[in-house]
Amino acid sequence: MTFSLSPLPAGRQALPCDRRGEGRxxxxxxxxxxxxxxxxxxxxxxxxxxxxCSVGIYCRRDGYWPSTNRALQFDKRRKGAPVxxxxxRGFNDVLPDEIGKWQYVEKTAREVFEGFGFSEIRIPILEPxxxxxxxxxxxxxxxxxxxxxxxxxxxxxxxxxxxATASMARAYLEHQLYTFDPVAKLxxxxxxxxxxxxxxxxxxxxxxxxAEVFGVxxxxxxxxxxxxxxxxxxxxxxxxxxxxxxxLGDRVCRPRYREELKKFFTSKSFQLCEDCQRRLQTNPLRIxxxxxxxxxxxxxxxxxxxxxxxLECQKHFDKVKEYLEMAGLTYILNPRMxxxxxxxxxxxxxxVSYQLGSQNAVTGGGRYDNLFQEIGGLDIPGIGFAIxxxxxxxxxxxxxxxxxxxxxxxxxxxxxxxxxxxRIINQLHLAxxxxxxxxxxxxxxxQMRRADKLKARYALILGEEELKKGxxxxxxxxxxxxxxxxxxxxxxxxxxxxx
Ligand code: AMP
Numbered sequence: 001m002t003f004s005l006s007p008l009p010a011g012r013q014a015l016p017c018d019r020r021g022e023g024r025x026x027x028x029x030x031x032x033x034x035x036x037x038x039x040x041x042x043x044x045x046x047x048x049x050x051x052x053c054s055v056g057i058y059c060r061r062d063g064y065w066p067s068t069n070r071a072l073q074f075d076k077r078r079k080g081a082p083v084x085x086x087x088x089r090g091f092n093d094v095l096p097d098e099i100g101k102w103q104y105v106e107k108t109a110r111e112v113f114e115g116f117g118f119s120e121i122r123i124p125i126l127e128p129x130x131x132x133x134x135x136x137x138x139x140x141x142x143x144x145x146x147x148x149x150x151x152x153x154x155x156x157x158x159x160x161x162x163x164a165t166a167s168m169a170r171a172y173l174e175h176q177l178y179t180f181d182p183v184a185k186l187x188x189x190x191x192x193x194x195x196x197x198x199x200x201x202x203x204x205x206x207x208x209x210x211a212e213v214f215g216v217x218x219x220x221x222x223x224x225x226x227x228x229x230x231x232x233x234x235x236x237x238x239x240x241x242x243x244x245x246x247x248l249g250d251r252v253c254r255p256r257y258r259e260e261l262k263k264f265f266t267s268k269s270f271q272l273c274e275d276c277q278r279r280l281q282t283n284p285l286r287i288x289x290x291x292x293x294x295x296x297x298x299x300x301x302x303x304x305x306x307x308x309x310x311l312e313c314q315k316h317f318d319k320v321k322e323y324l325e326m327a328g329l330t331y332i333l334n335p336r337m338x339x340x341x342x343x344x345x346x347x348x349x350x351x352v353s354y355q356l357g358s359q360n361a362v363t364g365g366g367r368y369d370n371l372f373q374e375i376g377g378l379d380i381p382g383i384g385f386a387i388x389x390x391x392x393x394x395x396x397x398x399x400x401x402x403x404x405x406x407x408x409x410x411x412x413x414x415x416x417x418x419x420x421x422x423r424i425i426n427q428l429h430l431a432x433x434x435x436x437x438x439x440x441x442x443x444x445x446x447q448m449r450r451a452d453k454l455k456a457r458y459a460l461i462l463g464e465e466e467l468k469k470g471x472x473x474x475x476x477x478x479x480x481x482x483x484x485x486x487x488x489x490x491x492x493x494x495x496x497x498x499x
Contacts, residue, residue, distance in 0.1 A: 090196070090204025092390075100402030101393045102207075105236055106189055109209050109387075112232040116224070118185040118211055123167040125191065129157040135166035135375045137342025139282035141289075146194040160193035163341070164210040165368065165384060166375060172214050173376040182215040182380075189389075201391050209392075212384030214372075219316050222347045222367060222383050223323030229363060229385055230329055233351060237397045241362070244334040245324075245349045246305065247317035248285075251370065253310035254345075258284060260303045268298040288338045304335040313346055320347050343368040347383065353395055362395065363387045407498050408435045409451035409459045409477075413444060417462035424460070427491050433499065451477060458498045474498075 087093060094102055110120070133143050148160040161167055168186055171177075177184050189209050196202055211228065213221045226243065233241060249257055261284040265272065269280060271294045272287070279286040288299055309317070324331055331349075339348045348366035365385025372380040396402070408428065412421035418441045428435040436454055438447045444461065451459045461473040461482075472490065474497065475482040485493050 088204070090198035092203060092205070097403055098393070100404060101396050102389065104402050105389065105392060105396075106209070108236050109187070109189065109232060112228065112235060113187045113211055116185070116228045118187045118228075121168060121171060121186045121188050122190075123161075123164065123171055123188060125161055125193075126158045127161055127167055127170070129159040131166050131170055131375060132159055132162060135169070135343060135371055136163070137283070139279075139286070140342050141286065142194060142341065146196055148193045148195060162194045163192055163386060164188050164190070164208060165212060165341075165343075165382070165386070166371065168210065168212050169214065169371055169380075169382065170375060172380075173372065173378060178215060178378075178380065184214040185211075186214070187211040201388075201394070203390060207389035208386040209389060210384060210386045212382055214382045215380055216383070217369070217381045219319035219347070220323055222316075222320045223327060225365065225383055225385060226320075226324060226349055227327045227329065229351065229365070229387070233362070233387075233392075236392070237400060238353065238362070238392070238395050240354060242352050242354070243329060243331040243349065244337055244352060245320070245331045245347065246334050246337045247309055247313055247320075247346050248338060248344050248348050248366070249305055249309040249313050250345045253308055253313055254305075257303070257305050257308035260308065261285065261287075264302055265298065271295065271298040283342070285338045288336050299336065302336075305338070306333075306335050316346050339364055339366055341368075343371040343374065345369045349385070353391075355395055361388070362391050403455075404434060406434045406436045406451075406454050406456040407458065408433060408494065409447070409454060409456035410435060410437045411444060411447035411451065411459055411461045412438070412441050413461070413463040414441060416464060417441070417467055420467060421460075421462055424462075424490060428494070431491060431495065433495065460494070 114120075129147070129149050132147060136143050138144070142162045147162055150158060152158055168188060172184055172186070187210060190207065191205050192208050193205050195204055198204060211225060213225055226245075230241070230243060248254065262280065265276070265280050265284050265287055269277060272280065273290065273292040273295055276287045276290050276292070276295050279290075287295060288302075290296070290299070321331070334350075337348055337350055338344075339350075344366040346367045346369070349364070350361045351363040352360045353362050354360065363385050365383070367381070367383040369381040371382060372378050410421045410425050410428075412418040418439075421437055425435050425437045436451075436456060438450060448459065456477055459475040459477055461475060463473075466472050466484070467487070470487045471484045472487055473482050474485050474494070485497075
């Protein structure tokens with residue numbers, strides 16, 4: 001395993017190096033804010049403790065670590081990474097070696113969703129704060145403490161969108177999409193912003209793929225979006241997923257359940273954490289989302305929403321289950337799943353992956369028949385879901401290749417061949433052949449090394465001698481076999497051999 005060495009996070013102290021670490025095998029335990037944290041087999045007396053992680057960081061005086069022989073060699077070559085300006089905590093770069101996965105997921109989502117009759121919509125990243133405080137609900141974690149809200153130069157309160165459903169509903173109302181067809185099937189892909197405590201699978205800027213159906217009350221729509229979701233997740237290659245569903249009741253039956261919950265948790269209030277004490281007053285359903293052990297113990301005996309839902313909600317839920325079964329989907333009933341946003345009514349669902357650790361939900365969704373009224377006064381039902389991109393990407397099959405490899409690496413030896421290579425590579429690019437060139441015309445060995453590193457499938461070698469003969473050498477980088485090919489009609493010959 002190779003490590004890249006990182007400077008210590010600001011404010012953290014580097015302790016003197018103790019050479020006992022050298023030569024010992026270290027294990028990459030985790031990464032915190034881009035800092036690799038290594039664990040040792042035994043206890044160390046000179047550790048720097050990371051606040052966000054219980055394992056120690058053993059580091060060198062200059063702030064670089066770890067002190068394995070291999071890492072030290074690497075360190076010498078790098079001579080210390082520049083500290084410079086870093087990305088905001090919880091905001092991530094998606095680097096070129098990862099982007100292939102993202103593009104693959106987005107492309108598959110577009111194909112699948114459009115096949116199910118959905119159209120893409122692009123909505124702004126900034127919205128009036130009121131959209132979310134009214135739509136998502138004042139008493140939710142998102143609105144209470146997670147929104148990036150600021151006042152602009154004209155004094156308007158604006159918020160970086162923490163989710164997309166409310167914005168999509170706003171766009172549907174604002175542009176009166178219902179006048180064209182009351183049923184709208186929309187999807188959008190983009191970043192969301194929540195000021196949460198960053199950890200693996202939870203970030204402050206994260207991407208979601210959202211799909212929503214507006215204007216259909218029929219439970220068939222609930223089942224249809226779930227079927228589409230599961231089909232999509234399987235198509236991108238996810239396995240070992242579990243679909244969990246629940247019904248949260250509606251405006252008729254939920255208030256009674258809420259009251260029961262309030263009574264129940266009041267009797268257990270000594271067990272509740274500070275946050276849940278507050279939730280007990282503002283929104284007792286939120287207590288179900290709490291991960292604190294004593295709260296979990298209290299939750300175990302709490303009344304179930306399924307015992308309180310009214311006949312209409314029960315009928316709706318029974319139909320959803322029937323339609324899911326008709327589509328051959330298996331599901332688990334999870335009466336404790338309430339979802340984090342206030343606007344959900346009736347059907348709620350999550351897809352969880354047991355590969356993901358504590359942040360195991362890949363997708364969450366549900367029906368929200370009151371959202372439109374909250375934000376615009378019209379009575380329009382809706383159902384949809386949001387998939388977390390980072391979590392989804394982390395589950396993609398490891399063996400699948402997502403990075404586009406060059407078809408061809410053009411290696412030129414000398415000035416004349418380099419010019420010729422430039423002419424050829426331009427033609428190749430215009431013919432949409434992925435080709436790379438070494439601009440410095442270095443030694444053949446170094447160019448072949450680079451071709452290997454880029455995982456080029458073929459290399460075209462142009463030397464003075466070959467050019468004089470009107471020939472070039474085509475090398476298969478996998479089998480290492482080579483052949484001479486004529487320069488006349490080179491583009492056609494290359495296309496037929498390498499594409
Ligand atoms: P929600 O909008 O809260 O229903 O979340 C829908 C999905 O978005 C979740 O199942 C996660 O996969 C993903 N998600 C939500 N919050 C975060 C976050 N802070 N960081 C990364 N992914 C998230």
